[in-house]
Amino acid sequence: MERVKTGVDGLDAMLNGGLLPARPYIVSGPTGSGKSILATQFLFDGLKRNEPCLLVTLDEPPIEVKSNMGVFGWNLDHLKILDATPDVRAHKRQRSVIDVGTALDVRDMEDVSDIRQSSQIRALEVTVHSVQKMIKQEFSGRLEKTKERYKRIVIDSMTALKMFSMQGEDSRILIQSFMRFLSELESTTLIVSEHLDRSAIETEFFLGRGEIRMLKWVDGSTVRRAISIEKFRGSRFDDHVRPLAITPAGIVVYADQQVATTNGGGMKPGESLLEMRIIDDISNVLESALHKVEEAQRRQIPVRDLEVSLSRAMLHFQRKNYQKAMKAALACNSQLEQRLGVVPPPPAASVPPPPKEVAR
Amino acid sequence: MNGMPAKIHTGVPGLDKMLHGGLVPARPYILSGPPGAGKTIMSVQFLREGLEGGERCLYVALEEPPNELKLNMRPFRWNLDDMEVLDANSDVRRFEPTPILEISTEEEPARMRDLDDRIRKTPDFESREVTVHSLQQLLKNLFVKRQYQRVVIDSVTALKYFCMREFEESLTTQSFMRFLTEAKVTSLLTVELPEEGEAPPEAFLARGEIRLHKFRDDTGIRRFISVEKYKGSSHDDVVYPFDITATGAVVQSGPSKGVAASL
Structure with missing residues (x-):
């Protein structure tokens, strides 16, 4: 047309x-x-x-x-x-x-x-x-x-x-x-x-x-x-x-150029500084959880249910529901650690310790 | 699952697998998502699946004129000739005191192949208004005359925004869904979600909800799909990516596609 x-x-x-x-x-x-x-x-x-x-x-x-x-x-x-x-x-x-x-x-x-x-x-x-x-x-x-x-x-x-x-x-x-x-x-x-x-x-x-x-x-x-x-x-x-x-x-x-986002995390431009720090923190947790899922799959440890909750955490994250995202991501991460049988490393300074109760 | 009728296919590759076989027939389902997620495309795919099997299918257009729907679906090269389209768009409102006609209960849907290429014009001396009551009456008459197997209402949001008064919204939406259940058609109702924040209440009224998600990252727009609720059936909990291809929406519900593909 x-x-x-x-x-x-x-x-x-x-x-x-x-x-x-x-x-x-x-x-x-x-x-x-x-x-x-x-x-x-x-x-x-x-x-x-x-x-x-x-x-x-x-x-x-x-x-x-x-x-x-x-x-x-x-x-x-x-x-x-x-x-x-x-x-x-x-x-x-x-x-x-x-x-x-x-x-x-x-x-x-x-x-x-x-x-x-x-x-x-x-x-x-x-x-x-x-x-x-x-x-x-x-x-x-x-x-x-x-x-x-x-x-x-x-x-x-x-x-x-x-x-x-x-x-x-x-x-x-x-x-x-x-x-x-x-x-x-x-x-x-x-x-x-x-x-x-x-x-x-x-x-x-x-x-x-x-x-x-x-x-x-x-x-x-x-x-x-x-x-x-x-x-x-x-x-x-x-x-x-x-x-x-x-x-x-x-x-x-410039239809052939990419927008250079400041934090490189692929987030929407225009986030405030504080938000960017929260975003960084959550993405770190998500990333480490993802690595653990891959690891579990390699070792054939069943983590299907955690994969589901992790995908929910990502949805919260994308919808900018940062609190829920952080909570879910941390819960996932600690559960994954348990299944993989690794000793939890000391938490990073910016990340609060994972809660004991598991949401969802 | 004894006594449960055989599930019907959605026509969206990969989605039936998420629904563990398809949809339980004769019930209303919600298809929700933010603007530009692909709701209309998926709902037309649902009707096309019915047409292929020789079923009678009705599309109720509430937010887009039928002539545009026809043009918009053309690139997919689906045979939609026998799909019936009911134009439930309200006319331009008159501000002068002219007769306002409620959408006639005798109104007939048009077959896709017979649709006009140009938009229907508001006549000079009268104005057509679609209310939820008149639409319901009209559909009731239609359902008696013809056995529709599949019906799409695109969208409930338009119905809520433009066809009912604000104070009666949730009650009326509920009764409209009840009406569709009693009519024993398998219906898919689209709901527009805001880009951020919580889902509107009508999303919780149906027997099942398929939700579309749309996000941006460095590679452009990423689309995901999840089954939020599905009464009377088990379903897949994972959020899967999907694409709008030259042949319609395709869900990638392969075994390891879930989380690994989401970043």
Whole structure:
């Protein structure tokens, strides 16, 4: 099937050629990881192919988007911008609050010159409904005038939409409906969103057909960036974390290079120092237990049950359940020692003595 | 094990061995895992196994439009022509007061071969909404008309998030599973797990749970599979690695694959 290029060669290589058309995708990552740049680069690639492209901005006013992206020297003159940034709230109650939807504001990037001033008599308020209505009006208006559909859309960002305009409503259903709406437009859409709590399932991530995750961490005194693909329905993809740089020409992904993790343990970048020490400790215990399992297998001592508990310990470890992992790993290790009949060596300074009771 | 019906195969190489032969038929099972672990692929493999044996199979799509499912499964080159797909995705919600139709109890699943290549559009003047009650009624009618042997609900998470009210979640999920048990079909229900932290409660309601795990290390994404629970049967306790290959998910449940392969 035909693929939609992201405009970043290295990323397209990771995506096995690009995104599958007419579906919504998620770009996630912490602040400053380059989400908005990536999304804009995606739109710029579309413009180069003469495809109609739409940027729905909820975070930054268009004028700031314009100046921020100016440094890359991309010609974004024909990019349509839908300004869905909320106005200054009118605090006096008699002033009517109206939905943005009724004051459609879609402009070419080249016409963006100043920040929209909040009107004296009415304040625009942004809701999912109004954003949806604005996009729909713009979409069908364009279809009528030029017989062209928008090929690429960027929503920057879903986080803003959720934070400011879904208070007190059933946000899951609102987002489901919004994602359905985007799917029915049949444009290839990038939705910028931050996943703040990894122990919760965020609706847009769950419904997005893929997730491109951007990573940022501090290594010594330098900020490092990387990118990974976490999910991509209907396609193969490169499942490594690849280094990424923000250059004067935009984002560059080095799809043939590995990310050098500081501790070499293959852990996710960005762990704090303390966590790294705990991780080191547990991996040492796990490693020594593994060696003992191999040893036992060589000597044909049955350790099947311990192998099972060891694999559980590893799962806890991978899920970052460090306490449980440590406990299980230590228990395994001491049991293995008993079966192998070796005298337990004095415990290392950083490792507490193994508990006598065996968990599980 | 007297009186226990013969187990049925899952269609995933290596998984039947972990389940000591396969699944006890006519019961609901949970297939859980974090995003991108391979739940949908495995559940379609389960239906494909049924199709090969001439069984009638139903896929209930709650989070992905059927046209995309069709495209996504194409690279595996499975013959899924006779798989029946029920589109249980809700429409775009209307904010204006327009009639909201609950998904009709007369709705028919479409055969995979007849599926449209483009997404179904929300009509201009009405909006279709899928609630757990209407879906249950619809399935009930379908089960009376046709004897399905295998059913996949993809996913329970979507059902929970979008088709019921928050305060009734656990009770309704439980009753939905009860309904599937009474219908006497072998069903596989997918559940989305968060990347970190604890599993949601619906994972504990079924007769068995197969859990997928997904981790990153220097070699990329590593996938593992474990049988967390399996009532009425013995099973393998070891966590095994699995891969998504060009022909679908394959579990490496060889004798020494367990721990040694996990690092």
